[in-house]
Amino acid sequence: MAYGERDRVRAPLVELADRRALERWAPADQDVVDEARRLKERALLDLGMSHSAIASWLYSKCHHQIPTTAVDTAAVLASGDGTCLLLYNPGFFAGIGQAGVRFVLFHEARHIVQRHLFTDPGLRADPVFTLACEVTINHVALARLGGGLPELEGERVGVDPRRVHGLYVKDLEEQGLEPLRYEEWADTDLSVYRELGRMRNPPGTGDAICVHVALDGTGGGVLDQETVDRIGNEVLRSVLLAARRGDRTARRELLDLLGRTGGAAESVDRVWGDLGAHALRGETVRTRRVEWWQRWLVDVLGSKLREGERLAYPKKRGALLAALGHEPMLSRQGPRRVKALVIALDTSGSMPDGVVRWLGELVGRIDGVEAEWVAFDAAVKPFRPGEPLRGGGGTSFAALRRHVEARAEPADAVIVVTDGHAPPIAPADPDRWIWLITPGGDEWPERRDPPMACHRVRPPG
Template sequence: MTDDRPYVVDLTDRRALLSWQPAAAEVVAEAERLKEAALLDFGLTESAVASWLYAKCHHQLPTTAVPTAAVVASGDGSCLLLYNPEFFVGIGLEGVKFVLFHEARHLIQRHLHAEPELRDDPVHRLATEVTINHVAMVRLDRRELPELNGEPVGVHPREIYRAYRDDLAGQGLQSVEYREFVATDQSVYTELRRMRRPPVVHDCVHLDQSLEVPLDQETVDRITSSILLNSLLAARRGHRGAEQELRDLMERTVGSSERISRIWGQLGAGQLRGRTDATRRVEWWQRWLVDVLASRLSEGERLVYPKKRGALLAALGQPPLLSRRGPVRQRVLVVAYDTSGSMPTRVVDWLTELVGRIDGVVAHWLSFDGTVMPFRPGERVYGGGGTSFQVVADYVEGRTAGPGGLFAEDPDAVIVVTDGHAPPITPAEPDKWIWLITDGGDGSGDDWPEHHRPPMACHRVTTTGAVPR
């Protein structure tokens, strides 16, 4: 990037980004392969946080409009991963893993750490680079930064520490040990400000400051909370890497401000640190469902003509532009209850209340055992026979008729509440199906949808014994 302007393409315009000085097709293909391989490694082993983050960056665009890589969290609620394909190919797979991990932590730690007045402070920006790269090097078991054309990319935390230590020694001041230095963003920031002349960030993996990459705080808050919640759920289900990663993140943040403590408290994350709030009940399945359902029922877009902007463009002699805004249509949700056995009333009541609070959604309620029986909330449901998930799929996908005839809608999401004990099925669109597995009368439930190929969204609903905290 040699242009002196802040940027020469709108970094939230996906079509413009894809066409901006595109790299050679073989370079783009290799960069995409490296990105996918890195994300697969994260999902299986090294970083539940990075894996979840990029699962939610639905737009991952190769573009030469950025020199390295960046996350764009724009005001329309979308989150994009932008990566320069030539840069990714140049640093190789291990380098790509480092950069993606760096991006994930940057987004999350900006949300958890920095107050608005700190974001423009170059010393604080350097502090975040130091802590993020320190964590990345530890978790990815690296001693050195990625290299591009034989030169290191990014800020090496130990080099910054050596410069800090030498500077303080020259002043006759005592420096802290490296571990204390890199403990938090604030610890690095505090110590760097003791230097006569703190270093200046010239090269940042996260972004080129001249690009003014959009980072809408509301979008950051929403996505980050979702990432942390899903990683907490993974930790509760036995993902050791997720637990270690979140424990480290909590130790670096809890107590640094009331706002940050409130974020962790709202997520019910105290158990990871060996402490829980005695008055707080965390219904994990409810939090999980709200998060997953939000992604399934995300708003569509419609084309509109922006009058004020259009008038200005017309006055300048430029052609009018259309903008995308607002929902295309009402979203359709199907909720199917397995009535072959005992269905907990509190689950039905809570789901009814939840769906009633979702704007722009038409809900269709079904009960089923061996057949499908539509009903309205508040009506008594009947059942007791054998269970078949296939009858639900056949009805929802319009192959068989119910009491009111064929189901003519195209659902955006299908929630199935069941103990899971029935032959598995493969719906036509598995990514739309959300399974809540109750523990049933014997305390067991079959969560086969999670192991299905492709896997479907699935979580266990605890309905017997103590409520999980």
């Protein structure tokens, strides 16, 4: 999605999703490329340190950051192979300087995320909605980053939200209608979109738009919505976890984005609800399928049960290589061994039945996992899902640690459901432990050094 194009959008000179073609394209003099790369790296560092957790996480997923004159400004693309690319014109970055590069990268990061949130194709294809997004993104960027719009050779690049508001006010006053003040007008993406729709002649988006509007079907690039959705969810999930752990920048930015997009449409509310972001505002929203802690547990558990490596012959790829006259080759895949999982339930705490039921369903869906269920207080006892939990005596995490570490077969992962109220422990392999803390409990495991995977849970709906 290229920033700040003016007038007619030109077709890219090479296929933007073709990394090799982009890398072969002579971008600029080496001095200009080096300067642009330095500005880009410094801007990304600034964003990650103090300005934008969303931009920092997004660009960490752009493994290919390519200087190229195939775009006039800068673009973030979700390509058809499931990856993201950051493309930037070296001359443009060198021309707008440090503050300008930071502004453009912040702008493009917000565009990717908002494209993910507003998944309705009709809405995304509406040029008035595109202009509304440009307005709100630049409004936030100007407020958060300070300064003004980027300037290239003395001319401002990008949509000026106050200029668009001025055109809106003039249009409505000529109709005898009452316009909104700037602060109310720029409140959300949908407020700007709605108010621009009241104009007889909304400003043309060709004045200074992002090229992503024209890339679909032009041969200039691939906008893979599946990749955008996946990466958008990963970014928002990571920022939400950082916000819950006390990162003020992440919390402030996520609340701002939630306020500017929440209530816009059922699909947007569903994304926020599935992520559990409303909890940052003290609200509890029941989602369609799973709570945020369930998504978190699936992600963390998947990393604990990651397969090792073995050599195997890839049949499809091998047949293709043979057809092309190449020698067959082996690839590395995970072994088929059964994974060992321990699920430990604290009988002294308030144990929501829904959590136990859901854990049983989750384990039943994981192929190749052998689970040991135990209940514990001061001692460890075998447990089967469906049995009542009966507590007695105090809680001892040390007893559980001794049980886990004395197993003949080491556990690949240990899930502990507890209120956390007992003397802390230091397991021999803390990376394998996952702590689910019931409401009102103590999240001490994530405060340990090194911290262990820890999250507060609530009963699934």
